Amino acid sequence: MKIFIETERLLLRELTPDDTEGILRLDGDPAVLKYVAQKPIDDLNQAREMIAFIRQQYVDNGIGRWAIIDKKTNDFMGWGGFKLITTLTNNKSNYYDLGYRLIQSYWGKGYATECTLACIDYGFNNLLLNEIYAMADVENTASVHVLEKSGLKKIEKFIYEAESHYWFKLTKMEWLNKY
Numbered sequence: 001m002k003i004f005i006e007t008e009r010l011l012l013r014e015l016t017p018d019d020t021e022g023i024l025r026l027d028g029d030p031a032v033l034k035y036v037a038q039k040p041i042d043d044l045n046q047a048r049e050m051i052a053f054i055r056q057q058y059v060d061n062g063i064g065r066w067a068i069i070d071k072k073t074n075d076f077m078g079w080g081g082f083k084l085i086t087t088l089t090n091n092k093s094n095y096y097d098l099g100y101r102l103i104q105s106y107w108g109k110g111y112a113t114e115c116t117l118a119c120i121d122y123g124f125n126n127l128l129l130n131e132i133y134a135m136a137d138v139e140n141t142a143s144v145h146v147l148e149k150s151g152l153k154k155i156e157k158f159i160y161e162a163e164s165h166y167w168f169k170l171t172k173m174e175w176l177n178k179y
């Protein structure tokens with residue numbers, strides 16, 4: 001199993017069918033989906049379908065969200081990383097969106113920030129991206145904070161799925177200028 005990123009506490013690797021129960025814990029929790037236009041799932045089959053859907057993106061796009069694994073316990077914590085967005089979003093398509101979603105017991109320990117900073121580094125150095133985008137519901141304070149702490153810039157507000165969202169962007173030049 002290829003590990004794409006290793007940080008101090010996390011491994012980021014492809015999602016596999018072994019993550020089915022973890023995905024059910026994640027996407028079965030309404031609190032996790034509070035700011036996302038997605039209904040909670042309630043059985044393992046839906047979790048399997050979700051994993052198959054993301055694995056198909058690995059094939060079609062060469063990228064998709066990765067499993068976030070606790071290095072110490074090998075437990076599935078959630079997903080994070082890039083998704084190639086091909087549909088029109090805020091008047092843009094064919095861009096790389098950076099995102100994350102963690103099982104509730106892992107919130108508030110800096111894991112999303114650790115994952116995001118490592119993904120930004122990977123995106124610019126390994127995927128050779130010139131710009132990285134992200135979006136978050138304006139009321140999703142934790143997510144907005146993660147993106148800002150990671151250096152992404154709030155560009156504007158727009159309406160997505162009938163909710164007000166911030167649109168974030170980070171260019172390679174901005175990122176390089178930080179070092």
Ligand SMILES: CC(C)(COP(=O)(O)OP(=O)(O)OC[C@H]1O[C@@H](n2cnc3c(N)ncnc32)[C@H](O)[C@@H]1OP(=O)(O)O)[C@@H](O)C(=O)NCCC(=O)NCCS
Pocket residue numbers: 031032033035036100101102103106107108109110111112113114135136137140141142143145146
């Ligand atoms: C968003 C999410 C990934 C954050 O994960 P996390 O590991 O808890 O994030 P971190 O610990 O790295 O950072 C969160 C920051 O927001 C702050 N924060 C958390 N909740 C907050 C709140 N309600 N109000 C203000 N700040 C808040 C934390 O204090 C922390 O900042 P600090 O490090 O300066 O103290 C997690 O809450 C989650 O999975 N939510 C559900 C899925 C989701 O919304 N994904 C994003 C969609 S855009």
